[in-house]
Amino acid sequence: MATIITDECINCGVCEPECPNGAITEGEDFYEIAPELCTECVGFHGEEACQEVCPVDCCIPDEDRKETEEELLERAKQLHPDDTFPSLDELTAETSPPRNPDRKNANL
Ligand code: SF4
Numbered sequence: 189m190a191t192i193i194t195d196e197c198i199n200c201g202v203c204e205p206e207c208p209n210g211a212i213t214e215g216e217d218f219y220e221i222a223p224e225l226c227t228e229c230v231g232f233h234g235e236e237a238c239q240e241v242c243p244v245d246c247c248i249p250d251e252d253r254k255e256t257e258e259e260l261l262e263r264a265k266q267l268h269p270d271d272t273f274p275s276l277d278e279l280t281a282e283t284s285p286p287r288n289p290d291r292k293n294a295n296l
């Protein structure tokens with residue numbers, strides 16, 4: 189599921205440069221994530237980068253946008269056509285948050 193930023197955001201901007209897809213922007217009131225650009229960091233990191241760095245834990249999984257790891261990997265490939273990604277079978281706890289039980293919001 190995509191990550192969503194709640195109204196507890198303190199507009200610190202720390203998350204914005206961490207997103208591998210440029211999905212995070214400064215919104216009118218709080219920072220925002222474009223869900224069509226969020227891949228939950230699949231193909232890049234073993235944790236959702238924004239969730240890891242947010243000092244007030246207001247980047248959380250969006251329960252209303254559940255997507256499979258396969259869908260997220262395909263999105264990453266479409267967003268970065270010149271990059272090479274592992275295949276679905278090759279994803280690991282270092283390159284796909286759903287495979288990493290130690291990530292920040294694994295229990296949400
Ligand atoms: S989970 Fe990853 S891809 Fe999604 S907004 Fe956060 S940093 Fe970007």
Ligand code: SF4
Nearest residue numbers: 197198200201203242
């Ligand atoms: S790191 Fe958290 S508090 Fe800071 S801008 Fe991003 S969502 Fe808001």
